[in-house]
Amino acid sequence: MNDLGIEQILxxxxxxxxxIVFGFFSTGGDYILKKLKNNRVxxxxxxxxxYIIAIIVGIITYRIVDLPWWLALLAADTAATAVTFxxxxxxxxxxxxxxxxxxxxxxxxxxxxxGKGLNAFGIMLLAVVCFWGIRxxxxxxxxxxxxxxxxxxxxxxxxxxGVFYPVINFVGIHMVPTxxxxxxxxxxxxxxxxxxxxxxxxILFLCMSICAxxxxxxxxxQMHKFRRKKNGAFIRNGLWKHSRHPNYLGxxxxxxxxxxxVVCAAQEISFFLVGAMANTVLFLAVSIPMADGRQSRxxxxxxxxxxxxxxxxxxxx
Numbered sequence: 057m058n059d060l061g062i063e064q065i066l067x068x069x070x071x072x073x074x075x076i077v078f079g080f081f082s083t084g085g086d087y088i089l090k091k092l093k094n095n096r097v098x099x100x101x102x103x104x105x106x107y108i109i110a111i112i113v114g115i116i117t118y119r120i121v122d123l124p125w126w127l128a129l130l131a132a133d134t135a136a137t138a139v140t141f142x143x144x145x146x147x148x149x150x151x152x153x154x155x156x157x158x159x160x161x162x163x164x165x166x167x168x169x170x171g172k173g174l175n176a177f178g179i180m181l182l183a184v185v186c187f188w189g190i191r192x193x194x195x196x197x198x199x200x201x202x203x204x205x206x207x208x209x210x211x212x213x214x215x216x217x218g219v220f221y222p223v224i225n226f227v228g229i230h231m232v233p234t235x236x237x238x239x240x241x242x243x244x245x246x247x248x249x250x251x252x253x254x255x256x257x258x259i260l261f262l263c264m265s266i267c268a269x270x271x272x273x274x275x276x277x278q279m280h281k282f283r284r285k286k287n288g289a290f291i292r293n294g295l296w297k298h299s300r301h302p303n304y305l306g307x308x309x310x311x312x313x314x315x316x317x318v319v320c321a322a323q324e325i326s327f328f329l330v331g332a333m334a335n336t337v338l339f340l341a342v343s344i345p346m347a348d349g350r351q352s353r354x355x356x357x358x359x360x361x362x363x364x365x366x367x368x369x370x371x372x373x
Contacts, residue, residue, distance in 0.1 A: 089147070090204065092203075093147060093149070093202060093203035093204045094202055094203075094204050095202060096200075096201065096202045098202075098203075099200070099201075099202040099203040100197075100200070102143075102147070102203060103152060103155065103200075103203075106139065106140060106143045106152060107140075107155065107156075107159060109139055110136040110137075110139040110140055110156075111136065111163055113135050113136055113138075113139050114132040114133065114135055114136035114163070115132065115167070117131050117132040117135040117136075118131070118132035118167075125249065126242060126245075126246075129164065129238070129242070129245065130238060133160065133164075133234055133238050134231070134234070136156075136160070137153075137156065137230050137231060137234040140152055140153045140156055140230065141153070141225070141226050141230045144225070144230070145222075145225075147203050149203050149204070149205075149206045150206060150207070150210040150225055150229045150230075151203075151205070151206045151207045151210065152203070153229060153230050153233075154196055154200075154207065155193055155196050155197075156230075156233070156234065157192070157233055157237055158188070158189040158190075158192035158193045158196065159189065159193060160234070160237055160238075160241070161185050161188075161189055161237060161240070161241040161244075162185060162186055162189040162190070164241050164245055165181065165182050165185050165186075165241065165244055165245060165248060166182070168245050168248045168249055169182055169248060172248055172249055172251070174248065175251055175253060176253070176254055177247060177252055177253050177254035177258065177321055178247065178248040178251070180254060180259070180262055181244045181247055181248065181262070181314070181317070181318075182244075182248070184262050184265050184266055184269070184313075184314065185241070185244060185314070187266065187269055188265070188269040188272075188310055191269060191272075191273050192269075192272070195273070195276050198280070199280075208350070209346055210225075210229060212346075213225075213228070213229070232338070233338070235334075236331065236334045236335050236338050237331075237335075238331070239327075239330050239331030239334050239335075240311040240314065240315070240331030240332060240334075240335055241314075241331070242327065242330075242331060243314060243315050243318035243319075243327070243328040243329075243331065244314055244318065246318065246322075246328075247318045247321060247322070250322075252318065252321040252322055253321060254317075254321055255320055255321060256320075257316075257317075257320030257321075258316075258317040258318070258320040258321040259317075261312075261313045261314075261316040261317035261320060262313060262314070262317045263313075264309065264312075264313035264316075265309070265310050265311075265312075265313030265314050265317070266313075267309075268305075268306045268307075268308075268309035268310040268312075268313060269306060269310050270306075271295065271302060271305070271306040271309075272302075272303050272305075272306025272307055272310065273306075274294070274295060275294070275295045275296065275302040275303040275306060276303055278291065278293065278294040278295060278296060279291060279296070279303070282296075289354045289355065289356055289357075289360075290351070290354070290356070290357075290360045295369045296369075297369070297371075298363075298364055298365055298368070298369050298370055298371045298372070299364060299365050299366070299367055299368060299369035299370075300344075300347075300348065300351075300360075300361070300364050300365070300366055300367075301339075301344055301347065301366060301367055302367070302369050304339050304343060304344060304367065305367040305368070305369070307335070307339065308332075308335060308336050308339055308367075311331060311332045311335050312329075312332040312336075314332075315328045315329045315331060315332040316328075316329070316332075344366060348361070
């Protein structure tokens with residue numbers, strides 16, 4: 057264990073002792089919870105426990121409902137999301153949900169892999185989704201401060217919606233992303249369930265997904281370096297030189313690759329591209345406008361926007 061890890065554990069132990077002695081003599085439970093949430097070790101442990109509970113609830117739900125497989129999976133996904141929502145209310149922090157986006161697909165495909173077994177195409181699908189999901193979850197962990205820190209978008213929504221925020225929190229912050237990622241991963245789950253086999257087209261599109269996830273990872277690393285150096289208002293190097301959102305482009309292309317890979321393997325379109333389309337709409341209609349809206353407060357944004365593209369990392373002509 058490194059020095060930082062030991063320091064965090066010792067800090068947590070000291071705070072816990074302080075809470076036990078003094079907590080109930082101040083403002084009671086709220087004080088205790090706030091102190092605990094401010095500790096990164098406790099926060100990581102709490103989120104981990106939340107997701108273990110959510111996964112268990114999802115598995116139980118899937119097994120007890122008498123529905124077609126895709127509806128049973130949806131019911132399980134919804135139940136797991138409800139668990140994360142419940143704990144986001146307990147912790148007064150909607151960011152409890154943040155890792156769900158990248159954890160959910162891995163759990164779903166891994167569960168089908170255990171239940172149905174894997175052929176070569178199934179192994180490739182699981183590997184691609186795990187590569188994307190583990191990388192994205194690691195990025196969340198790297199940026200995660202503690203449970204007193206909430207994504208600025210959720211705080212903004214809470215301020216704007218007032219008494220309606222609980223509804224916005226459950227529907228907009230939790231359920232809508234869950235449904236979008238459910239639709240994205242459903243083709244891969246179907247391919248594993250049905251034992252579809254790979255062909256040249258499906259392999260090429262999975263390669264596209266790997267490249268897209270890699271691009272997203274590179275963009276995130278470049279952004280982390282920029283934020284550490286705080287050199288200017290806008291990042292203008294690497295993948296960000298000509299694109300305002302290359303990380304979002306990677307996310308969008310990742311799921312188009314998975315969907316099209318299954319289309320090629322199944323040799324039919326069916327529902328396989330619904331998730332990729334919904335994911336694209338989510339980023340174009342919600343995520344990107346919110347991010348650009350926040351950036352627009354900075355001096356020079358109008359010129360920056362003129363010089364860059366929304367997604368494609370290529371120079372404007």
